[in-house]
Amino acid sequence: MDKNKPVTLFIQCLVDSLYPEVGQAMVHLFEKLNIQVDIPLEQTCCGQPAFNSGYRREAKKAAKRFIEVFESADIIVCPSGSCVDMVKHQYPGLFKDGSLWQKRAKSINAKIFELTQYIVDVLGVEDVGASFNGRVTYHDSCHLLRNLGVADQPRKLIANVRDIHLVEMKDAEKCCGFGGTFSVKYPDISSAILEEKVDNIIATGTDAVVGCDISCLMNIQGMLSRRNSPIKTLHIAQLLAG
Amino acid sequence: MSDIKTEFYKQNAAKAIKDPVLQHALFDVQNRLGPATALAYKNLPEGLGLRLKAHEIRQFAINHLDILLETLALKIQDRGGKVYFAKDAAAATAYCLKVAQVNQVKMVVKGKSMVTEEIGLNKILEANQIEVNETDLGEYIIQLAGETPSHIIAPAIHKTRKEVAQLFTQKLGIPYCEDPPVLTQAARKALRKKFLAADMGLSGCNLACAETGHITTVSNEGNIRMSTTMPKIHMAFMGMERVVARLEDHDALFRLLSRGAAAQNMAGYVSYIGGPRTEDQLDGPDQFHLVILDNGRSRILADPEFREVLLCIRCAACLNVCPAYGKIGGHAYGYPYSGPIGAVITPLFVGINRAKDLCCGEPLCGACKMACPVDIDLPRMLLALRAKLADGDPQWGVTRASRSEKFMFQIWSVIIQNRTLYDLALKAGSIIQRIIPKKNDMIPCMPFVFKGWTKSRDIKPLARASFLTRWKNREQKP
Numbered sequence: 001m002d003k004n005k006p007v008t009l010f011i012q013c014l015v016d017s018l019y020p021e022v023g024q025a026m027v028h029l030f031e032k033l034n035i036q037v038d039i040p041l042e043q044t045c046c047g048q049p050a051f052n053s054g055y056r057r058e059a060k061k062a063a064k065r066f067i068e069v070f071e072s073a074d075i076i077v078c079p080s081g082s083c084v085d086m087v088k089h090q091y092p093g094l095f096k097d098g099s100l101w102q103k104r105a106k107s108i109n110a111k112i113f114e115l116t117q118y119i120v121d122v123l124g125v126e127d128v129g130a131s132f133n134g135r136v137t138y139h140d141s142c143h144l145l146r147n148l149g150v151a152d153q154p155r156k157l158i159a160n161v162r163d164i165h166l167v168e169m170k171d172a173e174k175c176c177g178f179g180g181t182f183s184v185k186y187p188d189i190s191s192a193i194l195e196e197k198v199d200n201i202i203a204t205g206t207d208a209v210v211g212c213d214i215s216c217l218m219n220i221q222g223m224l225s226r227r228n229s230p231i232k233t234l235h236i237a238q239l240l241a242g
Numbered sequence: 243m244s245d246i247k248t249e250f251y252k253q254n255a256a257k258a259i260k261d262p263v264l265q266h267a268l269f270d271v272q273n274r275l276g277p278a279t280a281l282a283y284k285n286l287p288e289g290l291g292l293r294l295k296a297h298e299i300r301q302f303a304i305n306h307l308d309i310l311l312e313t314l315a316l317k318i319q320d321r322g323g324k325v326y327f328a329k330d331a332a333a334a335t336a337y338c339l340k341v342a343q344v345n346q347v348k349m350v351v352k353g354k355s356m357v358t359e360e361i362g363l364n365k366i367l368e369a370n371q372i373e374v375n376e377t378d379l380g381e382y383i384i385q386l387a388g389e390t391p392s393h394i395i396a397p398a399i400h401k402t403r404k405e406v407a408q409l410f411t412q413k414l415g416i417p418y419c420e421d422p423p424v425l426t427q428a429a430r431k432a433l434r435k436k437f438l439a440a441d442m443g444l445s446g447c448n449l450a451c452a453e454t455g456h457i458t459t460v461s462n463e464g465n466i467r468m469s470t471t472m473p474k475i476h477m478a479f480m481g482m483e484r485v486v487a488r489l490e491d492h493d494a495l496f497r498l499l500s501r502g503a504a505a506q507n508m509a510g511y512v513s514y515i516g517g518p519r520t521e522d523q524l525d526g527p528d529q530f531h532l533v534i535l536d537n538g539r540s541r542i543l544a545d546p547e548f549r550e551v552l553l554c555i556r557c558a559a560c561l562n563v564c565p566a567y568g569k570i571g572g573h574a575y576g577y578p579y580s581g582p583i584g585a586v587i588t589p590l591f592v593g594i595n596r597a598k599d600l601c602c603g604e605p606l607c608g609a610c611k612m613a614c615p616v617d618i619d620l621p622r623m624l625l626a627l628r629a630k631l632a633d634g635d636p637q638w639g640v641t642r643a644s645r646s647e648k649f650m651f652q653i654w655s656v657i658i659q660n661r662t663l664y665d666l667a668l669k670a671g672s673i674i675q676r677i678i679p680k681k682n683d684m685i686p687c688m689p690f691v692f693k694g695w696t697k698s699r700d701i702k703p704l705a706r707a708s709f710l711t712r713w714k715n716r717e718q719k720p
Contacts, residue, residue: 049654053602
């Protein structure tokens with residue numbers, strides 16, 4: 001594959017609206033890698049919030065919209081494992097078997113990648129020339145880890161950042177308790193799960209927790225902030241752009 | 243029928259989270275068994291692929307359930323055993339009671355069985371003046387305490403050794419002692435008398451085999467073997483899905499079951515039972531009854547979307563990795579089946595609306611699927627249940643759970659299909675949030691549906707300009 005092939009960015013809605021700096025870091029990262037980016041201005045949300053809450057009719061509308069906006073792209077890269085999982089694994093099931101829409105949904109399957117997956121597995125790059133002076137720990141996001149099988153890619157990228165020290169936390173692969181609307185509908189359970197995650201992060205004594213999904217990081221940041229902890233949350237794009 | 247308290251999921255979960263003793267016990271069981279089971283799978287000579295093979299074995303069995311159950315029943319009947327197909331809990335318990343009464347049974351001993359919890363057997367026998375003695379140590383403890391199991395295979399994990407010591411002092415009249423071997427010895431002594439005096443033994447069935455016509459039970463205490471061989475009558479209860487075609491299928495499934503349940507290569511005691519004692523046998527019961535229970539399983543079997551849940555062999559591996567179970571424990575689920583398997587199967591048994599919090603109340607992390615020895619896709623079925631709650635489903639008698647939520651997502655679906663509207667909504671949000679107080683650039687208290695979030699967490703406010711707006715403006719620059 002042409003390693004300098006332009007990529008189309010799918011910016012997760014939470015990044016777009018709450019963490020634009022992560023999107024900017026992603027653009028900067030691809031500039032560093034000498035890769036041109038295209039960002040469709042009509043994009044919104046992949047539909048996961050509706051789908052995970054059971055609202056398939058509404059999720060289907062989001063899916064159709066996503067397909068229309070992105071199907072002409074050659075390569076789609078997204079800074080979120082769970083959005084990629086949604087598009088890759090849930091879209092086809094939203095449409096009737098054998099329907100044209102299902103075919104269109106499936107045609108996107110092979111060309112959508114999560115950020116670290118694309119850099120490491122497709123581009124074959126493990127060192128993006130970033131540096132970070134400090135200690136970090138890495139949180140495995142559930143859908144990224146279990147549904148896309150991404151665990152080594154971000155760790156390889158982190159390990160090659162100059163001056164960085166990666167400290168693994170206890171149960172890095174355990175859920176942070178976010179779960180989309182679950183976090184507001186069942187706040188007690190969600191918070192109890194998050195408490196354990198945050199305790200494990202604090203126990204590493206690191207300066208920042210790095211992740212590949214802003215939704216988990218938003219959740220973790222929320223409790224770190226509530227506890228007045230100085231530990232920062234960093235999306236991997238921000239770390240790699242530095 | 244077991245008591246159903248699924249409506250109180252949220253309240254009971256909140257109570258459990260505030261119980262430090264339970265939290266410690268749950269952490270301990272998950273910390274011990276979760277990683278150990280993962281390692282045990284990894285060390286299988288066949289590797290993780292054995293789980294997929296086991297899935298196929300179970301799938302084949304479920305697809306041929308009618309033939310397999312008939313074959314099993316005929317073989318057992320040929321050996322002089324009785325087989326009763328119970329359509330529901332009432333039929334199963336009535337059959338058991340009838341057999342007990344005809345044979346003037348005064349006392350029964352019981353091996354651990356979740357199916358008998360499901361049908362609420364103990365209560366019915368006790369109401370008819372039949373003494374019931376649980377003989378699994380954990381079950382015995384909770385029976386003495388008058389409680390229900392909080393874990394499928396470790397029913398008393400919520401109790402500390404101190405609590406057990408107090409309970410034994412009170413109920414067995416032994417001097418107070420917190421030493422587990424001493425407590426176990428006390429239980430053993432008390433139970434030995436029951437084993438010798440019981441008129442009837444009750445057990446579950448881990449898996450039956452159609453080819454040979456037997457049921458298999460596994461335990462680590464030997465209590466099931468005693469319960470099923472010492473009394474004159476043995477009655478076993480099995481869910482109608484717990485059968486496989488061939489004996490060689492048991493090999494893979496029991497190795498996986500033992501690893502899933504307790505990270506063991508094989509449970510300590512494995513018994514194959516195919517009927518009553520034959521004339522040349524010294525030990526064993528004179529009567530053998532097998533109750534094969536439907537109780538809602540046919541309905542699940544008839545639905546291709548949920549059929550997969552019948553592959554379950556109830557090892558509880560999913561409980562040991564579930565982040566929600568790890569915080570709320572088994573009692574919060576309000577039905578004998580807890581954890582991820584309970585979150586799927588309980589709504590299908592007791593009503594999806596009634597148990598809606600079970601299938602909506604976990605973060606869908608997917609750890610249960612990876613831990614399952616037969617690779618059941620529980621997250622897929624949790625999503626399918628949520629879809630039924632979102633829009634209703636006549637086939638399962640489900641009504642829409644929340645009109646307001648539906649309305650919210652309908653509006654959302656209009657907005658996300660149009661970027662201009664989407665930008666307007668973001669703009670409106672950022673105007674509303676101006677009046678919300680901030681602390682260190684974070685919002686500590688959110689209104690409306692987001693209130694739950696800020697109970698324990700802050701949240702970052704919406705950005706002044708979205709990423710796409712910034713990008714668009716950059717593009718427009720010369």
